[in-house]
Amino acid sequence: MFQPRMLAAVVLGLGAACATERPADTSVIIPVGGLGSSPVPTLYQNRLANFLQADLMFLRLADLPASLETVGDDGTPRLAASWERRDPVTLVFHLDPRAQWHDGTPVTARDVVFAFDRARDPNLTPELAPLLSTMTDIVAEDEATVVVRFDRPYAEQFYNATFHVQPLPAHLLEHLHPDSVATSDFLQAPVGNGPYRWGEFVAGQHLVLEANPSFYLGAPEVDRVMFLRGGDYDARLNLLLSGEANTLRNVSIQDVERIEADPGLRVLTTESYTVAYLLFNQFDPHDLERPHPILSDVRVRQALIHALDRKTMLEAVFGASASVPPGPVSRLHWIRDTTDSGAPYDPGRARELLRQAGWTFSDDGWIRNGEPLALTLNYPVSSRPRSHFAQLIQEQWRQIGVRLELNGMDGPTWSQRRRARDFDLDFSSAGMDPSPAGIQQSWSCAGIGGSNVAHYCNPLVDSLLAAATFAAGETRPQWQAVLEMIERDAPAAFIYSPPTIFGVHRRFGNVEFPPYSYWSAIWRWTVTDSR
Amino acid sequence: MTRWLLGRTVQAGGTFLVAVVLMFFVMRLSPGDPLAEVAGERQISAAEYQHLQERFGLSEPVGAQFRSFVAGVARGDLGMSIQFAPSSVTSLIAARLPATLLLGGTVLFINFTVGIVLGVWQAVHRGHALDRWLSFLTLAAYALPSFWLGLVLAWLFGIHWDLLPTGRMTSPALMADTAWGTRVLDIARHLILPAATLSIVTIAATIRYQRTAMIEALSQDYVRVAAAKGLSRRQVVWRHAWRNALFPVLTLFGLWLPLFVTGSVFVEDVFAWPGLGSLTAHAITGRDYPLIMGTAILVSASVVFGTWLSDVVHMILDPRLRHT
Numbered sequence: 001m002f003q004p005r006m007l008a009a010v011v012l013g014l015g016a017a018c019a020t021e022r023p024a025d026t027s028v029i030i031p032v033g034g035l036g037s038s039p040v041p042t043l044y045q046n047r048l049a050n051f052l053q054a055d056l057m058f059l060r061l062a063d064l065p066a067s068l069e070t071v072g073d074d075g076t077p078r079l080a081a082s083w084e085r086r087d088p089v090t091l092v093f094h095l096d097p098r099a100q101w102h103d104g105t106p107v108t109a110r111d112v113v114f115a116f117d118r119a120r121d122p123n124l125t126p127e128l129a130p131l132l133s134t135m136t137d138i139v140a141e142d143e144a145t146v147v148v149r150f151d152r153p154y155a156e157q158f159y160n161a162t163f164h165v166q167p168l169p170a171h172l173l174e175h176l177h178p179d180s181v182a183t184s185d186f187l188q189a190p191v192g193n194g195p196y197r198w199g200e201f202v203a204g205q206h207l208v209l210e211a212n213p214s215f216y217l218g219a220p221e222v223d224r225v226m227f228l229r230g231g232d233y234d235a236r237l238n239l240l241l242s243g244e245a246n247t248l249r250n251v252s253i254q255d256v257e258r259i260e261a262d263p264g265l266r267v268l269t270t271e272s273y274t275v276a277y278l279l280f281n282q283f284d285p286h287d288l289e290r291p292h293p294i295l296s297d298v299r300v301r302q303a304l305i306h307a308l309d310r311k312t313m314l315e316a317v318f319g320a321s322a323s324v325p326p327g328p329v330s331r332l333h334w335i336r337d338t339t340d341s342g343a344p345y346d347p348g349r350a351r352e353l354l355r356q357a358g359w360t361f362s363d364d365g366w367i368r369n370g371e372p373l374a375l376t377l378n379y380p381v382s383s384r385p386r387s388h389f390a391q392l393i394q395e396q397w398r399q400i401g402v403r404l405e406l407n408g409m410d411g412p413t414w415s416q417r418r419r420a421r422d423f424d425l426d427f428s429s430a431g432m433d434p435s436p437a438g439i440q441q442s443w444s445c446a447g448i449g450g451s452n453v454a455h456y457c458n459p460l461v462d463s464l465l466a467a468a469t470f471a472a473g474e475t476r477p478q479w480q481a482v483l484e485m486i487e488r489d490a491p492a493a494f495i496y497s498p499p500t501i502f503g504v505h506r507r508f509g510n511v512e513f514p515p516y517s518y519w520s521a522i523w524r525w526t527v528t529d530s531r
Numbered sequence: 532m533t534r535w536l537l538g539r540t541v542q543a544g545g546t547f548l549v550a551v552v553l554m555f556f557v558m559r560l561s562p563g564d565p566l567a568e569v570a571g572e573r574q575i576s577a578a579e580y581q582h583l584q585e586r587f588g589l590s591e592p593v594g595a596q597f598r599s600f601v602a603g604v605a606r607g608d609l610g611m612s613i614q615f616a617p618s619s620v621t622s623l624i625a626a627r628l629p630a631t632l633l634l635g636g637t638v639l640f641i642n643f644t645v646g647i648v649l650g651v652w653q654a655v656h657r658g659h660a661l662d663r664w665l666s667f668l669t670l671a672a673y674a675l676p677s678f679w680l681g682l683v684l685a686w687l688f689g690i691h692w693d694l695l696p697t698g699r700m701t702s703p704a705l706m707a708d709t710a711w712g713t714r715v716l717d718i719a720r721h722l723i724l725p726a727a728t729l730s731i732v733t734i735a736a737t738i739r740y741q742r743t744a745m746i747e748a749l750s751q752d753y754v755r756v757a758a759a760k761g762l763s764r765r766q767v768v769w770r771h772a773w774r775n776a777l778f779p780v781l782t783l784f785g786l787w788l789p790l791f792v793t794g795s796v797f798v799e800d801v802f803a804w805p806g807l808g809s810l811t812a813h814a815i816t817g818r819d820y821p822l823i824m825g826t827a828i829l830v831s832a833s834v835v836f837g838t839w840l841s842d843v844v845h846m847i848l849d850p851r852l853r854h855t
Contacts, residue, residue, distance in 0.1 A: 037616055450576035
């Protein structure tokens with residue numbers, strides 16, 4: 001027979017046993033929405049999780065300098081102990097003789113050349129090859145010296161030679177056909193050279209990385225890093241609050257207070273390289289050969305931007321920690337001009353521009369040739385900030401008489417309509433590299449077909465971009481010229497660059513989250529308290 | 532009987548095939564970009580997008596994709612997941628199935644033990660104050676959204692009282708060499724909240740079905756005869772009335788059998804339970820076609836098998852059906 005008392009006793013007993021349990025003290029347990037399934041350089045498939053997790057196992061030749069600037073030859077030594085410039089188009093890297101693969105084999109120049117050869121092959125890594133197109137030659141001069149030659153002198157040579165590609169163990173991979181690396185046994189247990197080595201991976205569930213005790217830059221104090229696929233956001237937050245996880249990325253601003261109220265946790269915030277923007281379709285979505293009946297007019301686009309009070313919206317959604325991006329780059333990018341955050345909020349100017357564009361204001365709003373100024377905004381409902389912003393934008397435009405219909409949809413449908421250019425306005429978000437050169441992907445004629453879904457194309461912007469990308473010496477003025485020209489064209493309203501908020505257990509010290517690779521500094525964390 | 536069984540089995544097989552084929556084409560014809568999650572995370576070039584399309588066979592016409600799918604199924608190969616590439620669909624399902632079977636099995640066990648006992652008790656004590664209270668409480672629980680109840684229980688027992696884990700199937704602190712006894716206890720602790728959440732919101736149906744069937748059975752002549760013969764109350768209730776009041780509940784069991792295999796989307800997500808329910812949900816929201824088809828095969832098979840089993844058990848237990 002059913003015995004309620006017995007069941008209650010079991011439940012309470014199990015509960016009491018659990019109450020005493022906590023994760024191992026020197027582990028970092030990170031609940032994530034998505035796990036990397038191939039965290040191996042040149043096999044990332046554009047997944048952010050792969051990048052972030054690979055950075056714990058595979059070192060670069062050098063990391064970005066503290067200033068995060070991508071021009072010049074400054075960097076933090078990693079696999080390369082030092083480097084020198086032989087001439088304006090040649091960089092020479094000297095590998096650290098202490099660097100070893102996790103199987104004990106020394107890291108050699110051959111490993112560097114092997115990885116670059118893979119990365120420069122557009123058939124193997126179409127995402128990397130264009131970024132390395134200025135490299136003409138990468139050769140191993142001897143076991144510990146790598147020479148990189150470029151086709152022209154420009155300011156980001158060092159960045160391009162160090163940031164995009166991490167060396168791979170040639171002794172384990174070069175006998176394989178290049179196409180088969182992605183399906184080889186190597187992927188079941190990758191051998192890296194960084195502070196953490198492969199522990200255990202269960203697809204869609206967890207990835208465990210173990211500390212590399214013989215890491216030549218210093219053995220990590222955190223001896224285990226575990227990425228858990230942790231259900232939805234609320235489940236991940238619960239794992240942090242209940243003490244089963246130690247740190248959480250992308251904490252919602254609404255939950256900051258809850259985390260700060262827990263004496264065992266603290267909140268850290270860093271700026272991000274992400275930029276969210278309202279993309280204006282300048283072509284008619286019903287006939288892409290024709291200009292958009294409303295948005296092809298630059299004055300209308302500029303008016304719509306002037307009608308947005310972006311600072312107020314930012315404070316409503318993110319609090320004080322977010323920033324209005326200065327164009328298609330984040331405020332974290334070194335080319336930013338901190339005094340300028342794009343077109344100011346000026347509803348009077350917005351109305352004036354609409355009148356100049358031939359629109360007349362009536363009781364029904366703005367009218368031209370009998371047609372109202374009515375637009376539709378597509379956005380993914382899975383993004384809480386964008387859903388929130390969409391309503392605020394609708395309200396702000398309503399105040400100057402512009403009608404906006406909100407069209408929230410699930411991610412795949414939104415993405416499909418975006419790629420098909422089936423929208424008036426599209427609420428997009430782009431995660432960028434630390435280099436402003438990423439602007440080319442979304443805002444140059446060459447990016448059409450890829451990230452430049454609106455087919456925005458201004459040859460003048462392209463030439464300014466080329467000048468800025470390939471200039472030697474001080475390039476900030478050239479980049480400012482690019483931003484100014486894009487602002488004048490108004491292909492989009494750049495709405496926000498969100499902060500990345502972390503909740504982290506207080507027992508960890510020296511905690512930092514580099515914005516270009518959030519988890520890559522865990523090996524330098526200290527464990528200050530056992531509980 | 533044999534002929535009926537054969538016919539019913541052929542019908543079930545046909546239903547299964549139609550469901551799977553329909554699912555294949557409906558998913559492909561419905562809006563949504565299966566590469567959205569991959570393409571959306573970072574900036575992407577046209578060449579890279581095309582490379583991804585080719586890698587996952589998405590650049591081929593739908594007919595060719597269907598032929599590849601059928602050929603793969605014939606070989607026992609359900610293809611590579613888009614979201615979890617390079618993991619195969621088969622390995623993902625195999626990794627998630629044990630967690631789902633455990634959660635679903637526990638919930639079904641609770642439903643069809645506690646639910647039946649309470650349903651019978653309520654029928655026997657019909658009109659009693661506790662009967663009315665139980666009816667009210669179970670219906671109220673039935674009306675609760677499972678994700679809301681899950682969040683409340685996780686907050687109460689996991690965070691506020693710090694008694695039970697709030698998520699996952701095992702503690703992250705568990706090492707590979709942990710003794711099996713500790714591991715079993717750990718899994719049991721993690722199971723409590725998701726199993727309780729699902730049981731609370733689903734047990735009402737079992738109780739109501741059982742109560743109604745039992746009330747009807749208790750009013751039958753053969754039950755009065757059994758009581759008049761001087762049998763104990765327990766014998767009358769359980770041996771005579773209950774056995775005949777079991778059929779509606781068996782039907783319900785057959786209909787709920789898919790839960791055993793497919794899991795619950797909301798509860799698995801709220802508790803980060805690594806089962807098939809959340810995997811299926813992510814496959815659908817991400818338009819991961821190969822993974823959707825893998826789970827669709829499993830879901831269709833379990834639904835068809837559940838109804839088939841229910842019919843067969845009815846046929847075996849009910850002599851009236853056997854003779855018609």
